[in-house]
Amino acid sequence: MxxxxxxVVFLVAxxxxxxxxxxxxxxxxxxxxxxxxxxxxxxxxxxxxxxxxxxxxxxxxxxxxxxxxxxxxxxxxxxxxxxxxxxxxxxxxxxxxxxxxxxxxxxxxxxxxxxxxxxxxxxxxxxxxxxxxxxxxxxxxxxxxxxxxxxxxxxxxxxMLELKPGLASFTRASYDAELHGDLAGARSALEQALETTQGGAGEAFCRTYLGALAFSTGDLDEAAAQYTAGLEAAPGDPALLLGLARVDAARGDVDAAVEGFRTVVNAQPLPEHLVEFGAYLESQGRAEEAEQQFALVDTVRALFAANGASDDLTTALFAADHGDPAEALAAAQAEFDRRQNIDSHDALAWALHAAGRDTEALPHAQQATALGGASALFLYHRGVIEAALGQGDQARATLVSALDANPYFSPLHAPRAEALLESLGGRP
The missing domain is CATH 1.25.40.10 (Tetratricopeptide repeat domain)
Structure with a gap:
């Protein structure tokens, strides 16, 4: 979500x-x-x-x-x-x-x-x-x-909903609604899915995404409540622990966030988990520890590639954020050639921006945020590109939209969004 x-989550489409x-x-x-x-x-x-x-x-x-x-x-x-x-x-x-x-x-x-x-x-x-x-x-x-x-x-x-209304179809309905900006509908569908469960893995799954939905709107208390309730049903569930780590990071509880992220990467060393933990450490000025996480990414990615799985999206975003525009562009273009969805549009836009090609990047950033349920991260990327093109007023509006949607969307980029907004004159 x-x-x-x-x-994107590496194993779940x-x-x-x-x-x-x-x-x-x-x-x-x-x-x-x-x-x-x-x-x-x-x-x-x-x-x-x-x-x-x-x-x-x-x-x-x-x-x-x-x-x-x-x-x-x-x-x-x-x-x-x-x-x-x-x-x-x-x-x-x-x-x-x-x-x-x-x-x-x-x-x-x-x-x-x-x-x-x-x-x-x-x-x-x-x-x-x-x-x-x-x-x-x-x-x-x-x-x-x-x-x-x-x-x-x-x-x-x-x-699918006609044939079998239940956990699998309701959770998909929630995601579909969220993509189109219908957050109330997304929440309602997850609540219907939750009603079909009897604790355990099913409840944990529903509460993971109820928490994620709350977090995506900046509602930390509701997100924490959902994650905590999920852990009562499935103690130690990595997805729920990841959600709580994000909440702790947003609340400024560094020790709890680091412990949570570390537990998650030990349980599920997926590339995106390692990158996220590293990015959080980086945001705290702990560059050496961040590099330790980043150093594992290529090893894990190679293991997945050897078993027929690819993740050029994470590669593109990571490379664009860490000063390797050539790798970012190659990975983003490879992903875009396979599928043209909002995620690949965003990754290609951000890679083009990293390469200094903002005029080409902007249409992709606009496509990434056109569906209705644009994420704060996608809006931030678009705002940065607009600012680079000298579109100050539009960039300010886009950055405000990103921060209003979720002021905690990224421990690295949310502060950068605030700083860029101020440099452009602050909120309109």
């Missing part, structure tokens, strides 16, 4: 990508056995046991592959991608025709690897087999969102 300060049919089964097992049971591990173990007994069960092979995709997200271990790929291929080997479950799983895997065009194609193939497959509609929703086909994503989401 828009509370994420740097890049969209907020609604969390749940699939297989994972719902795991959550059901968790709720039956108690909150100490990891639903993803439960799904995997149940599938593996079934396949030891019935190795030709193509449906269970598909479920196992999908569970591996989710386990990769939870553990930040990309080696699960190859396991997922193998299980899904086995399912299709056993049942090459009419196997919408395996095609849907492959679509989810493609989304996780950021191959969104392939994900859309696989979801479409699955729906050609079974147009009532709500999970396939969800995969298609995610892929279209990331490809910048927002109207198509809303259409696919509507079909």
């Amino acid at each position: 828009s509370a994420v300060v740097v890049g 969209a907020v609604g990508a969390f749940y699939t049919a297989t994972v719902d089964d795991g959550v059901a097992a968790e709720q039956a056995q108690g909150p100490t049971v990891d639903p993803f591990t439960a799904s995997i173990e149940n599938a593996q046991q079934r396949l030891r007994e019935v190795p030709g069960d193509y449906t269970t092979w598909a479920q196992l592959g999908t569970a591996y995709v989710e386990q990769a997200r939870v553990t930040a271990d990309p080696t699960y991608y190859d396991k997922a790929d193998g299980a899904l291929r086995e399912s299709l080997t056993l049942r090459p025709e009419g196997n919408d479950a395996a095609l849907t799983g492959q679509g989810a895997l493609a989304n996780a690897r950021h191959d969104f065009a392939a994900a859309a194609e696989l979801a479409t193939q699955a729906l050609a087999v079974n147009e009532y497959n709500s999970t396939a509609w969800g995969v298609l929703t995610d892929a279209r969102t990331q490809l910048g086909d927002y109207a198509g994503a809303t259409e696919a989401l509507g079909r």
Whole structure:
């Protein structure tokens, strides 16, 4: 969601990508056995046991592959991608025709690897087999969102909601509403999703994004309340701890923020988590500690690349922020060539700005903020570019919009936005 300060979450194409049919089964097992049971591990173990007994069960092979995709997200271990790929291929080997479950799983895997065009194609193939497959509609929703086909994503989401209103569809509805600037609708959809859960992973997921939604509007108290409630349902959940670290950082509680960020990167050493922690340390003048986090980014990124996943978006933003415009442009252009959505427009705009090409950057910055739910970070980027082009009045208005949306949007860039605004004459 828009509370994420740097890049996109590496393993999740969209907020609604969390749940699939297989994972719902795991959550059901968790709720039956108690909150100490990891639903993803439960799904995997149940599938593996079934396949030891019935190795030709193509449906269970598909479920196992999908569970591996989710386990990769939870553990930040990309080696699960190859396991997922193998299980899904086995399912299709056993049942090459009419196997919408395996095609849907492959679509989810493609989304996780950021191959969104392939994900859309696989979801479409699955729906050609079974147009009532709500999970396939969800995969298609995610892929279209990331490809910048927002109207198509809303259409696919509507079909999913008709077929299976519940946790997976309501969370996607929330993200769709937020993208279009309907924050009340986004909150309402998450509250509906929360009503379908019974604690554990489902509640933690909903509260993670209720907290993120509150944080994105600068409501620190509500964000903290949601994250804290989520941790009661799922103690130690890294996404919730990350949210609390952001709140602590915004409140100026440096020790708590550093401890929180450190816990998150130890549990989930994803590139965007390492970059965010490093950026926070950098904002506190702790450059040497920041570099220690940044030094790990390339290693982790290489591990994901070796398992078929790419993240040029985070690379572009990081390079643009840290004085490497050539790398920023190369990564941003590569991402933009794959998909033209608001995230890639923003990254390309910021990379072009870093390279001193603000005239080219501005149309991309305008596209990044045109959908209705523009993030404070995107608005800040646009305001900086407008200021660089001598559009003082417009830059002031844009920077005010960024800071009014969320004065805590970035520990590095929010103070810079304030300083730039003052240099331009302050608020209109």
